[in-house]
Amino acid sequence: MGQKVNPIGLRLGINRNWTSRWFPGSQITPSSILEDHKIRKFLKKELYYAGVSEIIIEKAAKKLRVTVVAARPGLIIGKKGADIEKVKETLKKIVQKEVAINIKEVKRPQADAQLAAESVATQLERRVAFRRAMKKVMQAAMKSGAKGIKVKVSGRLAGAEMARTEWYMEGRVPLHTLRAKIDYGFAEAMTTYGIIGVKVWIFKGEVLHKGIQVEKKEEATREERPKTRRGRQ
Known part of the structure; x- marks a missing residue:
């Protein structure tokens, strides 16, 4: 079985954590999953040059926190944070919420x-x-x-x-x-x-x-x- 399934999904709760961390009601679960898909698709396309490894999404009632793990974080932030502000404004239009973006560097x-x-x-x-x-x-x-x-x-x-x-x-x-x-x-x-x-x-x-x-x-x-x-x- 280990040869066939996704090794990350198989180890969730053991030594891996979920990349989408939120607890919605049953009625809004499909729309939340679709929203996550749109966020990841946009960030992967927009920040492809920065070598994005992982995107972690955390949701509260009226706020969204996105953590981008990338190989070249400096390219995402840009000069004086100008580039990251553009990305944040576009995400606000997609999700219609306040957005906070954290950037982490891939160590290896x-x-x-x-x-x-x-x-x-x-x-x-x-x-x-x-x-x-x-x-x-x-x-x-x-x-x-x-x-x-x-x-x-x-x-x-x-x-x-x-x-x-x-x-x-x-x-x-x-x-x-x-x-x-x-x-x-x-x-x-x-x-x-x-x-x-x-x-x-x-x-x-x-x-x-x-x-x-x-x-x-x-x-x-x-x-x-x-x-x-x-x-x-």
């Missing part, structure tokens, strides 16, 4: 799964060979302290007539271990041959109930496993 961008997936997708759109793009991201993640990484691409790879799936893995990625801190990211590359899906799993260590990081004395063995499967998943 190379070990962030969402940023890694978007990096591979960007390289594929620039016609970089998919194997080269995958291995480049994997090497950067392992150098920045990741315990393991798995990258999977699906679609018409290298312009092939039949879609297929290929993946590479280095180190350990224990998807069935619930205490394992697994970061997951997904992105799509819009190529001339069609859409190529990119999925990235990054293992950052095991977390106990008290939040203690378990360090292994022996280093994880490095391995690369090229796999091919015909058809799309």
